[in-house]
Amino acid sequence: MSTEHAIEESIEAAADVVGPVWPLHSFVTANPLAGFEDEPFHEAVAHAERLFGGDGYPSADVFRRALESGEIDPAVVRAELAAHGYDDDLDASLDRMAAASKDTLGTSTTATDRVDAVLTKWLAAFLDQGQAEWPMPNREQGFYAAFRTVARYDGDIPDADALVDLPDRPVDAIRDRLADYPVGEWRDVFEFQLAALPGWTGLVKQRVDDLDAWQSTYPITLSEYLAVRLTLVDLFDAPLAPAEAPDGDASHTPGELDTDTNEDGGDVPLPELWLTAWEATYRAELVDALTEASESLADTPDGDRPDAQLVFCIDTRSEIVRRHVEAAGNYETHGYAGFFGIPMRYAGYDSDVTVDACPPILDAQHYILDRPTRTTSSDRTGYDRWHGVVGSATHAIERLKSNAATAFSFVESAGVGYGAALAARTLLPARVHDLFDTVDGHVPDAHEFCEPRIDYTPDPVSTLRAGLTLDEKVEYAAAAFELMGIEEFARVVVFCGHASETTNNPYESSLDCGACAGNPGGPNARVLAAICNDDAVRAALGARGIDVPDDTVFVAGEHNTTTDEVELYASNVPDTHADDLERLRADLATARIGAAAERAGDMGADAESGVRETERRAADWAETRPEWGLAGNAGFVVGPRALTAGLDLDGRSFLHSYDWTTDPDGDALEVIMTGPMVVTQWINTQYYFATVDNGVYGSGSKVTQNPVGNVGVFQGNGGDLMTGLPSQSLLSADDELYHQPLRLSTVIHAPVERVTDVLADHEAMRGLLDNGWLSLTVVDPQRDHRAFHYDGELDWAPSDEPVAATPESPTKPALADD
Numbered sequence: 001m002s003t004e005h006a007i008e009e010s011i012e013a014a015a016d017v018v019g020p021v022w023p024l025h026s027f028v029t030a031n032p033l034a035g036f037e038d039e040p041f042h043e044a045v046a047h048a049e050r051l052f053g054g055d056g057y058p059s060a061d062v063f064r065r066a067l068e069s070g071e072i073d074p075a076v077v078r079a080e081l082a083a084h085g086y087d088d089d090l091d092a093s094l095d096r097m098a099a100a101s102k103d104t105l106g107t108s109t110t111a112t113d114r115v116d117a118v119l120t121k122w123l124a125a126f127l128d129q130g131q132a133e134w135p136m137p138n139r140e141q142g143f144y145a146a147f148r149t150v151a152r153y154d155g156d157i158p159d160a161d162a163l164v165d166l167p168d169r170p171v172d173a174i175r176d177r178l179a180d181y182p183v184g185e186w187r188d189v190f191e192f193q194l195a196a197l198p199g200w201t202g203l204v205k206q207r208v209d210d211l212d213a214w215q216s217t218y219p220i221t222l223s224e225y226l227a228v229r230l231t232l233v234d235l236f237d238a239p240l241a242p243a244e245a246p247d248g249d250a251s252h253t254p255g256e257l258d259t260d261t262n263e264d265g266g267d268v269p270l271p272e273l274w275l276t277a278w279e280a281t282y283r284a285e286l287v288d289a290l291t292e293a294s295e296s297l298a299d300t301p302d303g304d305r306p307d308a309q310l311v312f313c314i315d316t317r318s319e320i321v322r323r324h325v326e327a328a329g330n331y332e333t334h335g336y337a338g339f340f341g342i343p344m345r346y347a348g349y350d351s352d353v354t355v356d357a358c359p360p361i362l363d364a365q366h367y368i369l370d371r372p373t374r375t376t377s378s379d380r381t382g383y384d385r386w387h388g389v390v391g392s393a394t395h396a397i398e399r400l401k402s403n404a405a406t407a408f409s410f411v412e413s414a415g416v417g418y419g420a421a422l423a424a425r426t427l428l429p430a431r432v433h434d435l436f437d438t439v440d441g442h443v444p445d446a447h448e449f450c451e452p453r454i455d456y457t458p459d460p461v462s463t464l465r466a467g468l469t470l471d472e473k474v475e476y477a478a479a480a481f482e483l484m485g486i487e488e489f490a491r492v493v494v495f496c497g498h499a500s501e502t503t504n505n506p507y508e509s510s511l512d513c514g515a516c517a518g519n520p521g522g523p524n525a526r527v528l529a530a531i532c533n534d535d536a537v538r539a540a541l542g543a544r545g546i547d548v549p550d551d552t553v554f555v556a557g558e559h560n561t562t563t564d565e566v567e568l569y570a571s572n573v574p575d576t577h578a579d580d581l582e583r584l585r586a587d588l589a590t591a592r593i594g595a596a597a598e599r600a601g602d603m604g605a606d607a608e609s610g611v612r613e614t615e616r617r618a619a620d621w622a623e624t625r626p627e628w629g630l631a632g633n634a635g636f637v638v639g640p641r642a643l644t645a646g647l648d649l650d651g652r653s654f655l656h657s658y659d660w661t662t663d664p665d666g667d668a669l670e671v672i673m674t675g676p677m678v679v680t681q682w683i684n685t686q687y688y689f690a691t692v693d694n695g696v697y698g699s700g701s702k703v704t705q706n707p708v709g710n711v712g713v714f715q716g717n718g719g720d721l722m723t724g725l726p727s728q729s730l731l732s733a734d735d736e737l738y739h740q741p742l743r744l745s746t747v748i749h750a751p752v753e754r755v756t757d758v759l760a761d762h763e764a765m766r767g768l769l770d771n772g773w774l775s776l777t778v779v780d781p782q783r784d785h786r787a788f789h790y791d792g793e794l795d796w797a798p799s800d801e802p803v804a805a806t807p808e809s810p811t812k813p814a815l816a817d818d
Helices: 003-017 041-052 060-068 074-083 090-100 110-127 143-153 160-165 170-177 183-194 198-210 213-217 222-236 270-297 316-328 377-402 407-427 429-442 470-484 522-532 535-543 575-602 607-619 667-674 676-692 752-760 763-770
Strands: 308-313 331-336 344-347 355-357 366-372 450-452 457-461 464-466 492-499 553-560 566-569 635-639 653-657 705-708 712-715 731-733 744-749 774-780 786-792 795-798
Touching: 003 041, 003 170, 003 183, 003 222, 060 090, 060 270, 074 090, 074 270, 090 270, 110 143, 110 198, 110 222, 143 160, 143 222, 160 222, 170 222, 183 222, 198 213, 198 222, 270 635, 270 744, 270 774, 270 786, 308 316, 308 553, 316 331, 316 553, 316 575, 316 653, 331 470, 344 522, 366 457, 366 464, 366 522, 450 522, 470 522, 470 535, 470 653, 470 667, 492 522, 492 575, 522 535, 522 553, 522 566, 566 575, 575 607, 635 667, 635 676, 653 676, 667 676, 667 752, 676 744, 676 763, 752 763, 752 774, 763 774, 763 786
Parallel strands: 308 331, 308 492, 344 366, 492 553, 635 653, 635 744, 744 774
Antiparallel strands: 331 653, 344 355, 366 450, 457 464, 553 566, 705 712, 774 786, 786 795
């Protein structure tokens, strides 16, 4: 093996310890410890603590509060402690856990700090995506070459003139720095250096993997990153490898995690057992309710044809609005991944950028763009005029504000008008929301005069061809109905994507559709609706046994998860369905009132003014918490809606529709388990780790954040790119959690043998379960509706976790009927 190949291979292996980080404008939820998923959970968090210094478990105080509030059943935690040889005295156990906790961060060495400070400065300049007024020169040559030519003028770098003598190729610079290290130690060196700034490293890793437009124009690789970093390490005389760190330097080599092993040599730490008990308490309550519902499914008579069927994203926020929609009228709701099965790259009518509106585990396969229809020239003209004025004004203001020579004169000349606008934004955000609503009512939206171009075009657009063939359209439509188990159709079927509405919020994309990679789901819904309204597609579906009635019309929509307003994109719906849409819109407005009241109450506001409060939060540019997002997520239920229709799951469960009776071969179940189940686990682990250690795995308070380069945020004036959610998305107060840090509990309604068959064919999925990254319970309708919990290595155990209250701690109220 050549030296160059050995270096590249070692870098690739070392990079596994750092998870990918997406730009903030397209926030993608991912497990920050994704590179450790082949290890048992407790070993993975210990490994991550050594590298990053982050806690991997809730604190003893958090567990104590959960115990006192009834969220942890004392009997369950005692059983866990006894099974692993620990004393089952709960107070003593928590005291021991608290005493074992320690600060692992220590104090950074000056040399390493200086390396980080210089490197992050140049990374921010190079990776900037249009925010900088003066872009870094020579970026098109790549990071290493640009750094060599520009950084020699950086007065913060000692002996910066030496940069001129660096080799032309980054791999040669790396080889020079590793001259004193054998090949067997290279991976350790690279892992140590990559983990020093996991935020920036993760962004570079994502850029390399995705090869987007920015990467194509301004390329950077992990080899270039390491060549620059190792050069700075040498110039600042900083430690190159963990073993070289001086005494007391815990900057990037924190002490081993105290796993708190017991006297009998057990290797499971106390926090792992308490976490397991907390999860078991939540899961037992959920499973008990689903088991009871399963027993009654067979006795449920077939109902009348619903007035409409609405397909929402599996997102936990959809669970709330679905309950209220069903209560408002004769409606049937379903859950499906919010990209609606279409892995597409989307270009909006007036957008100069494209987005990959599909989960990151998939590659975009189709290029879809919006095109104006021929009969709407006046709408298009009005839209262009209004948006052109707004865009020009916004650009002018931004240019004036960023220009030191004109900023003061601009504010002085704008005078009262500008001050009034600022005051309205600050003091009357709800009125500002009303104003924009009024304007939107008079100016057509793009979807009112545009339609997605879905027909196949053989010529590629960029790296993708445009549109879909007839066979592809049929497959996507059939897959949707088969995965959800839909066999009968209402007169109106709505595919409802979702998006958030927020102002002055760097994390706004984290509130959009996770299945659409942090983008709104409306475009995907419009594409699937257009596909299903295609006569040729419907004829082909009929040949496959999926009979869509002639009077069924498919409509797209979008759920605003901040305000709970549902907008229907129904401009092309025939007059024969006008009454259906009028009734549906009225009932959606009623559902909005109930859902918004529920959300407002969760945010500590007056539930009676739910709609107004949610509108205020959407328009208030000082609001740090416009909505809760997916905070609280803990469960993923795969089964027919009838299984959960009578339950209030408190917005904590992802809900994917699935009917095992329509899936004899288990193909649909396999797609759900290998797709949505994996994505929900990513979402869950990101919320989990950002909650247990927000400083390392989250992004701290929004109040002290500084956006950088349109790609992320700093805490303060510089340093590593923060990788996760802000504290306001997780905490209801400084010391009060809103999100309960639990690993995902998945419950599937299907024969246990069918689930076993899927697991047997997917080693990676078995690994996630065997290593404790999520749990899986099956409610088996063919075994007297009993529940079976996955016990590792394809074995199952009857789910008999105790949930009864004890005199020490009252249990939470059981899941109630709506």
